[in-house]
Amino acid sequence: MAELIRIEKIVGRPVPLRGNDIDTDRIIPARFMKVVTFDGLGQYLFYDERFDGSGKPKGHVLDDPRFAAKGPRVAVVNKNFGCGSSREHAPQALLRWGIRALVGESFADIFFGNCMALGMPCVCASEADIAWLQQAIEEDPQQDCVVDLRSMRVEYRGRIIPVTMPEGFRRQLLEGTWDATRILLQAEDAIRQTAARLPYVRGFGAEVDS
């Protein structure tokens, strides 16, 4: 099984992805999901927003040369990012494009959980701070953005922004226990005991009523 990977601090060039209620159909259109592996999904990230019908770029921020950097990236988003379909293909496409952390006003539940499963933190900041960040990045994208999960602060161009994330999730990232399979499997006996207690697992046999 995979080793524990602790995620404490992400440093990378930021990219602003503006808009509320950006759904996962937009992040990765369904037609690119006819694949049996996640490899290569990065090139289809926000495909229909980036390219027209003939594949010509429409001038999306992801294709703006000012935002073309190598290495880890930090996405700065608005409200309810990742709503809609549960497709993990969405965070996988972000990850494979280079995103390692997201800073936003809020995230949809399933999307947040999917990002956690990949060790990709989603932290929340106030509307005003996100507005400042997005503008500051657009003015000068050539600096690193720091997402520090120990201090729960995001730093950009010298400004420090407090961010939040539910404590349990934060601890999983810091402790390297975000890959749930191994943790869950540690309790195999307890899993079997729980199953044996559930009346439907026992087929509603006569002992259920007693």
Place this chain on the structure above:
Amino acid sequence: MGKTLLEKVWEAHTVRELPSGQTQLFIGLHLVHEVTSPQAFEMLREQGLRVLFPERTFATVDHIIPTDTRQRPYADPQAEGMMRAIERNCAEFGIRLFQASSGYQGIVHVLGPELGLTQPGMTVACGDSHTSTHGALGAVAFGIGTSQVRDVLATQCLAMQRPKVRRVVVDGCLARGVYAKDVILHIIRKLGVKGGVGYAYEYAGEVIECMSMEERMTVCNMSIEGGARLGYVNPDEKTFSYLRGREFAPKGEAFERAVRWWRSMASDPDARYDDEAHFRGEEIGPTVTWGINPGQAIAVDEAVPPPEAFPPDEREVAEEAYRYMGLRPGQPIRGMRIDVAFIGSCTNGRLSDLREAAKVARLGKVKPHVKALVVPGSESVARAAEAEGLHEIFRAAGFEWRMPGCSMCLAMNPDKLVDRQVCASSSNRNFKGRQGSPAGRTLLMSPAMVAAAAIAGEVVDVREILPA
């Protein structure tokens, strides 16, 4: 102090509290389909893991399956590849697959309840956000991502945070021509597309109690469109009689014992809720979405709202919706010309949906400029509909009668919109590009309203067509 169904189910399925503060939750029923599972099986192989309870997972094929032929190999090599992957994965890991033409196949959220796999008091998970549908039977059912599909396969558990519970009460009664779809579209319109984040919705009140099981499924199905990862209705006599005799439901004395347990899992009368919302059935009209998320909905006799009608943080999305949909504020939605009519999906692809649509379809003929499709939710729905002759009614009216699958709900198969076509659709999402064309436009509505729009060639009020 009493407990909600959610609390009771949560407690019964808790394996342990995790150091992270989450719960390790046992999953009673795991459903799998071809799109979100191949990578999960691959992760099992890479990590040398097996499936812990293979008898608690069931698989079907629905998303990519063509609806005009079952001929293999499929014309689309990618679709064929995905089919081969799920066949191989299920065979290798000992999972039952409801294969096309087996008599069982269908959309994952249609077949769980109809086979009696989904039962009250269970936890249900599936790599699909509309897993909330199964809550109609009093199950705690939610969508998960592919890494979590791997977790359930390997451990039959998930690490989960317990959601809060909002009781959504709909009292009164519904007028003629108003359906479960209108109820849920109305709820989402009022509570917002992110209003339910962090919550489970418990649907209650006279309108919900009066609903059939299939109508409750329509309501629970779209919980996720309101931001709530799960929604449920407390099990009652209707639930129990729905389950009686279904293939995977308990039989004989075991069924009677099951009913006693199921009843005990319902929310107590003095349960405490984190929040409540109240609606009246009489306020709800036939509802249509005009925009690019399911909250952008109006009654069919209303006009597209102006930006000022929205809270400041929703105005930008409204402006984007006007542009994308080619609509102006103040414009009526009634009379909007449609190109395609789609009846189907896990929201509205069940027998009762087809019956309501057929009542309208028998009153006219599909306008020549409209392409109209009826796609039953499962092979069992198709059989029952054909036994009643519904397929003949649809065909006589000019609808195509297809084979079961997700079809144009998300257009991963050949059923797609073209260019800027407008589709009256009984599905659940009107996101940009959802129906297969990056510029395609979707108007969500009830199946009866879709049938009416197909016949009129434009959005109409089904109440004006239905006999009094």
